[in-house]
Amino acid sequence: GQSVAIRTTKRPNDGETYQNTGIAICGFDGPATSSSNMCTTGIYGVKWLQRNLSNGDSQLFRSTQPWIDIRYAEILLARAEAAVELAQNGVTSYSNTDMLEDAMACINKVRERAGADLVKSTAELADMTVPTNKRGTGKNSMIFAPTKGLQIVRVERYKELAVEHKLYWDLRRWFTADTQIREFRWRMLAPYLFASTAVVDAETGIPHGKYIFDTRVADSYGGEHSFDSKYYYEGIPDSERKVNPLLEQNDRY
Structure with missing residues (x-):
């Protein structure tokens, strides 16, 4: 192009x-x-x-390009999201695994690969405070979540999976599309x-x-x-x- x-x-x-x-x-x-x-x-x-x-081959249904639909980073973030959801709803551990420790480890694997700052404590993910910043009013204000801990995971998905055709469906399953869009x-x-x-x-x-x-x-x-x-x-x-x-x-x- x-x-x-x-x-x-x-x-x-x-x-x-x-x-x-x-x-x-x-x-x-x-x-x-x-x-x-x-x-x-x-x-x-x-x-x-x-x-x-070639120009002649660049038409609809003519490409045989392999398509990676789910990357390992998305698997880690899905696991982290489930772990935080469980922990914040009373299931603090499962099969001898601490949910918040597991979530932090998954998020930090993604961040470490990208050279980003790591989550330093599970207390960040355990934060049940309701985010109060409205849309467009500051850091993370475009990503809605019921708690600040869960917002961390959702923001991570926004950053890691940008332009990978995932976020629209995230908004639908989070039931935040009608407020964010x-x-x-x-x-x-x-x-x-x-x-x-x-x-x-x-x-x-x-x-x-x-x-x-x-x-x-x-x-x-x-x-x-x-x-x-x-x-x-x-x-x-x-x-x-x-x-x-x-x-x-x-x-x-």
């Missing part, structure tokens, strides 16, 4: 022409809002893509490369150099969004309701 455009202009003083190379690293048309070749966020995630496909506008981080000083790698064709990052509202996502609480539940198929007429349809339907 990169393009190189050569533009010829004239100097205002002596009329001499020179070439200015512009490189759109964040999409064929850059971080646009209306082009068919736009990149809506300004950044492409190439982690799962086959970058050597309320009058919400998507934002984008648009990277711009200083083309005049960029150096293109001869082997990969990828330019390297200095960037500026412009954070803005992503207008291509259509303004404000809200999640209605009725979308927490899927509808019961009519075929099943015919088999059992006592089944009541979920509120969504």
